Amino acid sequence: MGRPKALVALDGEPLVRRAVRVLADGGCGPLVVVVGAAAEEVEALLPAGVRAVVADGWAEGMGASLRAGLAALEALEPVPDAALVHLVDLPG
Template sequence: MGRPKALVELSGEPLVVRAVRVLADGGAAPILVVVGAAADEVRAVLPPDVHVVEAADWAAGMGASLKAGLAALEALEPVPDAVVVHLVDLPGMTAAAVARLADGAGPASLRRAAYAGRPAHPVVLGREHWAGVAARAHGDSGARGYLAGHPALELVECGDVAAPDDVDTPEQLERVLRG
């Protein structure tokens, strides 16, 4: 893509700014953004009320970023009951999907968005699950290993309010831009 995905613009807005807006409009607070590549450039485009967390070992994959974010949440006062984990490269995500996932979330919550029954992002991780997720988050698997087959996992259908398609290539970005 020629630059970090967080800084790729869609309709003149960096994907990371769009993701923060969607989370905020969906009721998520506080908002933490985990940065790695081009951390200073990403930080420069974020609103001042966003907590920025640097994942020192971000190159090791999504798992490292997830661990850094969960550790930072534990340091907040008060510690949130749950977190909505959202990826920056999902331009079809909406505030309605975030609100639906987060509605009534608590420390024991374990939810994953589904699209026509197919699990995808974002996910909600209640505080009781953070240590287990962090222990199993390696490479680019993120929370996948923890979520797979977990008896508490609740799929929340979001296909009527959002699209799960990510943007990993210039061709995918072009498709999104064409609408």
């Protein structure tokens, strides 16, 4: 895609914003976004109330991001009963 997928725009909207909007509209919460490549740029696009978690080992692949996201959820109070994992590069 030539750049971090979260920053790719579809219909003028960055994929990360699209994903957060759709999940929030669907009633999901709390929202935690795992960032890696271009973390600061992606974090700047997140609306208030959405927590960003940096996956330090993001270059290792999705496993590192999944571990970081689940660890962040486990640290919340109260700990959520379930988690929905959504990949930013599947905007449909």
